[in-house]
Amino acid sequence: MSIEIDHVNKRFGDFTAIDNVSLTFNDGELTALLGPSGSGKTTLLRVIAGLEQPDNGRIRFHGEDATDLHVSKRSVGFVFQHYALFKHMSVFENVAYGLRVKPRGQRPDKAVIRDKVMTLLSLVQLDWTAHRYPHQLSGGQRQRIALARALAVEPKVLLLDEPFGALDAKVRAELRRWLRRLHDDIHVTSVFVTHDQEEALEVSDRVVVMNQGRVEQDGAPERIYDYPANPFVYRFLGNVNLFHARIHNGVARIGDVALEAPEFAGYRDAPGEAYVRPHDIEVFADRHHSGALHARIELVSRVGPTVRLELRTDESAHVVHAELSRHRFQELGLVQGGEAWIRPAHSRVFLPDTELAAG
Known part of the structure; x- marks a missing residue:
């Protein structure tokens, strides 16, 4: 019925x-x-x-x-x-x-x-x-x-x-x-x-x-x-990271990271908010990756096959949460208190105080 x-x-x-x-x-x-x-x-x-x-x-x-x-x-x-x-x-x-x-x-x-x-x-x-x-x-x-x-x-x-x-x-x-x-x-x-x-x-x-x-x-x-x-x-719907961005001609920038936001093609240097889930944060052990943000690892938590990281960057006022497999974490050789570089693999961009998605 x-x-x-x-x-x-x-x-x-x-x-x-x-x-x-x-x-x-x-x-x-x-x-x-x-x-x-x-x-x-x-x-x-x-x-x-x-x-x-x-x-x-x-x-x-x-x-x-x-x-x-x-x-x-x-x-x-x-x-x-x-x-x-x-x-x-x-x-x-x-x-x-x-x-x-x-x-x-x-x-x-x-x-x-x-x-x-x-x-x-x-x-x-x-x-x-x-x-x-x-x-x-x-x-x-x-x-x-x-x-x-x-x-x-x-x-x-x-x-x-x-x-x-x-x-x-x-x-x-x-x-x-x-x-x-x-x-x-x-x-x-x-x-x-x-x-x-x-x-x-x-x-x-x-x-x-x-x-x-x-x-x-x-x-x-x-x-x-x-x-x-x-x-x-x-x-x-679960944990999410918030980054403050600047939107210009359909691109939202977080420091050196450029995120496609085509629905904002007409905007010029407007404030934006980028939402990225922890599993959509790519983590690297060195700086040789274009469009990555420098971060310091504040906490490492191992939960079964998953490793959760809490990182601090200059581009986010909040702690950044990232998740990766235990195998990938060991492969990168990351340690608590050490450095890392991160890059959003998938994100959505919104205007502040609006309910209209555009990324």
């Missing part, structure tokens, strides 16, 4: 939670709503579910207006961060609950409910827990049971609010891969809220980046990461 958000606004007192948002979620798509706390992503999810009413604007499910439709009539499955399982019920009873509270005329018989619950428990690979209770399961297992319960009523839309937020990093990584595989099997239109950029980029078909109630960028994960629409998206 497709979902259309049409010019939706939502305020809580003086706080604007959703600011004139329009989006369409395609049938069978897994979309991540990504943004910091207070960006409006959870409120938008609750408006889709019918748990919040928009101040204005419309919500349409598969072309039909659902704005005033009660939550019980929307065929929506909702999974919360903290599982919300009934502690006094077994796993089986938790998953069966939504089926057993259906109106009498729509309620399946006991045999059908049993078969459906056991099928769902097999789908989430937890059929062996049917007679256990939530407190006997791990956090990751409880979250999978919560998902099975949401799927039991055959929702046309699945909404997940920070579904893995209460779990540790290792379990989160395992569950998000599992969720991706599950979605590929069931193909239900799904929207999940997260503030974890790695989670959004790894799991989803599409990422919607939100900030202060507005959509900053909407697109495929690789497009969002490789071509951020503005500095906010660049900063939010």
Whole structure:
């Protein structure tokens, strides 16, 4: 089922939670709503579910207006961060609950409910827990049971609010891969809220980046990461270095480094900002490289196969972060406290205080 958000606004007192948002979620798509706390992503999810009413604007499910439709009539499955399982019920009873509270005329018989619950428990690979209770399961297992319960009523839309937020990093990584595989099997239109950029980029078909109630960028994960629409998206999607530049005739200069910025062809000696990710910083051990900046290595951190450097240059007011492989680091013979030369291999140039990308 497709979902259309049409010019939706939502305020809580003086706080604007959703600011004139329009989006369409395609049938069978897994979309991540990504943004910091207070960006409006959870409120938008609750408006889709019918748990919040928009101040204005419309919500349409598969072309039909659902704005005033009660939550019980929307065929929506909702999974919360903290599982919300009934502690006094077994796993089986938790998953069966939504089926057993259906109106009498729509309620399946006991045999059908049993078969459906056991099928769902097999789908989430937890059929062996049917007679256990939530407190006997791990956090990751409880979250999978919560998902099975949401799927039991055959929702046309699945909404997940920070579904893995209460779990540790290792379990989160395992569950998000599992969720991706599950979605590929069931193909239900799904929207999940997260503030974890790695989670959004790894799991989803599409990422919607939100900030202060507005959509900053909407697109495929690789497009969002490789071509951020503005500095906010660049900063939010992982570590990034900021260099102050001068733009002249389509070229942004950082010291001796020249960066192509063709959309600024008409600018003359204008201030600019160049954003460069740590893995896009080339590092050299000597000065014999054109267009490189002299730097001093302030800190070396080894993290598995990766070496992270913190460097200081005259051209940046901030510490410059660079990442390279352990093999490359050893090959260069770099040492903490020593010198290096760096050059951006890939960058984006923006005007200060503007949301227009141009590089």
